Amino acid sequence: MSKRIDLDIVVPLYPLMPYFQDRTRELAEKFTANHPEYRIRVTGVDWLSVPQTIHDAALKGEAPTIAQYFYTSTRDALDARRPDGSPLFTSVERAIAGRTEILGEPVVLGDVEPAARHFYTYDGAVAAMPPLTSTTLLYANTTLLERAGITEVPLTWAGIEAACRAVTALPDGPAHGITWPNHGWWFQQSVAQQGALLADRDNGRSGRAEKLYLDSDAMLAYVEWWRGLHRAGLYRYHPSRVNTEVDWNRNFRAFADQEVAFVLTTSVEAARMAQAGRDGGFVARACRMPYNDRVPYAGNVIGGDALWLASGLDQETEDGALAFMQYLNTPRTAAERHRETGFIPVTGGAIELLEQEGWFGRNPHFRTALDQLAANSGSPAARGALLGEFAAIQNVLTTAMHDVLATDVDPRERFARANAEAQLLLDGYNDAYRGLRPRGPIRVG
Template identity: 85%
Template sequence: MSKRIDIDIVVPLYPFMPYFLDRTRELAETFTAAHPEYRIHVTGADWLSVPQAVADAALKDGAPTIAQYFYTSTQDALDARRPDGSPLFTSVERAIAGRTEILGEPVVLGDVTATARQYYRHDGAVAAMPPLTSTTLLYANTTLLERAGITEVPQTWAGIEAACRAVAALPDGPAHAITWPNHGWWFQQSVAQQGALLADHDNGRSGRAERVYLDSDAMLAYVEWWRGLHRAGLYRYHPSRVNSEVDWDGNFRAFADRQVAFTLTTSVEAARMAQAGRDGGFTVQTCRMPYNDRVPYAGNVIGGDALWLAAGLDEATQDGALAFMQYLNSPRIAADRHRETGFIPVTGGAIDLLEQEGWFRDKPHFRTALDQLGANAGTPAAQGALLGEFAAIQDVLTTAMHDVLVTEVDPRVRFAEANAQAQQLLDHYNEACRGLRPRGPVRVG
């Protein structure tokens, strides 16, 4: 046999789910058994360090063929460059070039759920192939709610507040009624739901984001609602390390131990939440994330990550990489990945297969995330923002919210400060992209 064609792929290592490295290696072996002309090398890097690891490799002319970036690093991927200044990645959709199969593998990019495709659409084409998507959901202890006289889980901010007050009025009820982690995803979701933007140029979609809107009316409406729940004793706040680390497990335990009636967390937790109810002797209902009904609902945004294709590959290597991407999202594999991880099934084919197998009939708590994302209006607000230093900007938001919850600071004043801090981060990032200053972290004041 002639020399095999090498494909290198870097996948993120998530501390909460070590599944992906080993599973991707297994699937690479299955793929290469059917395509023996290829050899796939799968390595992992800490999920937040993937962009830097790939950038370092590119400087040494060793960039991977495929890199899997977390969604907050999308702008990093779009801006990644080789030493000669050329783009490190190319559009997956343009590389597919309208083909319906590659090396015998059916092309499924067009079958990826609309909200996921929209998030990764840039410059008129889908830039990357998302294998993992998620969203934020509300989980309700309906056994406790029924004791409080609530027979239908509310979907709006006002409805949730009223339900929380009813739970708090129970003579033997929990000390608090609702909890969720102080995490940057919630701000993105709530602003998007209200049809508002996090950044200019249509959330960075009609041009590079240059201004941030962290102190918008929509942001402050959410912050004030959150603070109001906390001040009324309805919201349980439990930071892990003051304001820099999210206590996901503490959030889960509060719900599982019946310390609250509601919690908000990722859709990936649906199975765990349902099991907590079974273990604790209460019924759990999975519901859409509550929204502000004073303005039209625009949609919730995704989380997850995507596969980015290196630019400048020879035809054989590029086709092998594209075929492997399609294989990773083929209906059976995508359906099994959903079953095994809780991430949303990412293609219509996978959803249809799960429907045929009775998965959603038997486990309806997995259907809620699909329905929520299916209600996305597809506007720039609902698509979600493309931002440089997105993860750091999320931290600015969570620090500001921590201060609002634990001090007497005026939310409008504190979030104006947060906006200025985030603007510094974005300015530094954009100037680095233009070659006006070195890349790297910037201290904000």
């Protein structure tokens, strides 16, 4: 047998979730059993370090064949360069070039759920292949709601406020009605729902984002609603010692212990929330994230990550990498990944397979995220923003929100300052990309 063709893959290591590295290695072994001409080497890197690790490797000419980036680092991946200044990655869709199979593996990129496919579409083509997709959901204690006379879970901001008031008014009701972490994802979601942008140039999708809109009317509408719930004693805040850290488990425990009737968190938590209800003797229902019904609903954005394909590969190496990407998202593999992790089954084939096997009938809480993303309008607002320094910009937002919740600062004034601070971060990133100033460390989150 001739020398094997090496495919090097970097995958993120998430806290308490060793699944992804281990499972990718298992699937690599199965793939190479069918394609013995290839050898796949999987390296796990702390998820916060992936962009910097890839950048450093590229400067040494040691970039991997495939790299898995968190969604907030999409602009970093688009901007990643080799020492000669050429792009480090190439569009997966353009590399597939209309083929329906590669090395005998059916091409499934076009079957990826639209919200995920649209998020990674840039310059007219899908840039990366998403294996992991999530969104934000509302989880409701319907047992507690029914005691308060509420038979339908509200889906609007006004409805949530009214339900929280009814629940906390019960003689033995909880002290608060709802909780969610002060995290940057919520600002993205709520602005997108209202059809508003976080940045110019169609959220950075029709060109590099140059100007931020973090103090927009849509942002302030969300901030004022959140502050109003908090001031009325309806929202339970769990501030951390460092505002950029999020204790997701404290929000989960508040819901599991019935200290609140609602919690907002990731769709990945659907099974855990349902089990918390069974353990606590109440019914926990997964529902779509509440929205501002004073404006048309545009859609919720995704989370998760995607596989990026190195540019400049020889044909055999590129075909092996593309074939493995498709193999990672075959209907059976994507369906099993969903069952094991809670991430959304990312292709239509996987969803159809799960439907046929009765999975969603037995586990309706997993269907909610699909329905929510299916309502996405596909507009630049609903597709989500592509920003340099996105993680640091998120931290600017969460710090500003902490100040709004914890002090008497005026929200409009505080978010105007936050916008100015974030604008400096974006300007610095763009200047570094253009070579006008030294590039700092890449941050994600």
